Amino acid sequence: MASLSTQVLVIGGGATGLGIAWDAALRGLKVVLIEQFDLAQGTSGRYHGLLHSGGRYVVSDPQSALDCAHENQILRNIAPTTIENTGGLFIATPADPLDYSDRWHAACQKLGVPADELSLSSLNEREPLLNPRIARAFELQDAALDSFDLAHLLKDNIEAAGGQVLLRHRLDRLRREGERTTGAEISDLITGRRFNLDAEVVVNAAGPWAAGVARLARVDLPLSLGKGTMVAMATRIVDTVVNRLKPPSDGDIIVPVGTVCVLGTTDTPVESPDALEIQPWEIDLLIAEGDFMIPGLQSARALRAWAGIRPLYQPGPAQGETRSLPRAHALLDHKEADGVDGLVSIIGGKLTTFRLMAEETVDLICNKLEQEATCTTATTPLAPAASTTLFTLPERLERQSESVSRSDNDHLICECELVNQTQLERAILSDERPSLDDLRRDLRLGMGPCQGAFCAYRAAGIASRIKPSIVSVSFLESFLNERLKGLSPLAWDGGLRQIDFMRRIYLELLGDEHRTNLT
Ligand SMILES: Cc1cc2nc3c(=O)[nH]c(=O)nc-3n(C[C@H](O)[C@H](O)[C@H](O)COP(=O)(O)OP(=O)(O)OC[C@H]3O[C@@H](n4cnc5c(N)ncnc54)[C@H](O)[C@@H]3O)c2cc1C
Secondary structure, eight states, X not given: OEEEEEEEEEEOOSHHHHHHHHHHHHTTOOEEEEESSSTTOSGGGSSOOEEOOSGGGTTTOHHHHHXXXXXXXXXHHHOGGGEEOOOEEEXXXXXXXXXXXXXXXXXXXXXXXXXXXXXXXXXXXXXTTSOTTOOEEEEEOOEEEOHHHHHHHHHHHHHHTTOEEEETEEEEEEEEETTEEEEEEEEETTTOOEEEEEEEEEEEOOGGGHHHHHHTTTOOOOEEEEEEEEEEESSOSOSXXXXXXXXXXXXXXXXXXXXXXXXEOOOEEESSTTOOOOOHHHHHHHHHHHHHHSTTGGGSOEEEEEEEEEEEEOOSSOOSOSTTSOOSOEEEEHHHHHSOBXXXXXXXXXXXXXXXXXXXXXXXXXXXXXXXXXXXGGGSOOOOOTTOOOOOHHHHHHHHHHHHHTTOOOOEEETTTTEEHHHHHHHHHTSSSOOHHHHHHHHOTTOSTTXXXXXXXXXXXXXXXHOGGXXXXXXXXXXXHHHHHHHGGGOSHHHHHHHHHHHHHHHHHHOGGGGGGOO
């Protein structure tokens, strides 16, 4: 087996791991990050899309509220291209406890989280579909944050600062000599090649998989896992993030994201980081609770459902539910916690606070390596690399209109999300072996109302021309099955028609013998 070496090895290519690798590279440390799948394929790509203002936690978890409010401002400065400044509303619907709004507003004022009360007439003007019986409304600095764009930016900036990001590389074994970890055995999942990587510090940023990673070093990491389910509605029913004025609970938020808006979320304890199956009651509950905010929501078209897993560090006895556990992050030096040097774990927190979590982690690493280097991520803008295809929807629309007026019509491949041929070709070329699902995360291809019914076969056709070796029937089938998995919990009415329509297109295209493969 080949052997390589680094100072810092980061396990996990979600927002936390990428933030750590970026911070470490900027401080001049030699850093390698490995990710078993694609960028943000774990919880970071399965989240709600909210850049927190802090308002959700002012009563239940003031430290998290302060961290979110602080990081919200920093991210707006360093990663503006990933954020849509929707603003946020906190509303008291007839189903919410009215006395909570006073307590909540007092907590915002005490913590310095800006929250301005709105008149009900201006609320109605701003979001006409909201419940007309809302008693109070406040405006906060919530926004929508595209985690896929953020992950790409971080990767580009890690590499520009001299760090390495190895996608589709899995940690198989942590090497331990006596009471310290000294490196890892890693598999390249594309080539099958295995190699050793010596590392002075290994950072476990594996999200819900973190307990499994710690076990590889024979360290017990007590985690509680909570599954949250979300439902995307087929249109942007609101243009502002809407939260209910009640203690955080199931079904209390709607976030406009791209062309859709996302209802969230539930929180149920699960045993495994892969327990992503969605229960019918979760869908019913999210839609019923959403209806308190937007009357009539129950009859609007729901597009797809998905779930993400939240890991919470819980050293005490296991509790039955995860909603009430603090959402703040935990940073563990396993030398202090378990007598094993060279291993650090960073657990929990929020995507909004990934930079702060990274700063604290790299401070600890510098301390362990006895290196003095100051964190600069709060003031270093994440510059898009020339190859990065970051576009908000209005920018995509503008580019498309420009291309039509220049009459060099760059063909639209995905009409819902306005992905054109140039963007698609560039994304295919920039990855050694992309799947259609990777291209979806890169470009939002297939994420809109048709869910890939029209764009998946076009994208497969273009990929087969550029990289024939990566395209086979399963290239299409595995993408379609992933889409169908998210559509099937909503298989009634419009959703059912959508599934039937999509299956018919692809059975026509691939042949009836593929009927059983399209599950
Ligand atoms: C339902 C839900 C909704 C949420 N909504 C919001 C929100 O709106 N706003 C917000 O700020 N936060 C939100 N959060 C929290 C936020 O999503 C997480 O804090 C954040 O995404 C965690 O990122 P991470 O990098 O720590 O973990 P992950 O994104 O899960 O990354 C861990 C990575 O480690 C990799 N990995 C694991 N094992 C190995 C191995 N052996 N080898 C190589 N790689 C490995 C995985 O493949 C994975 O990609 C939400 C969380 C949930 C569950």
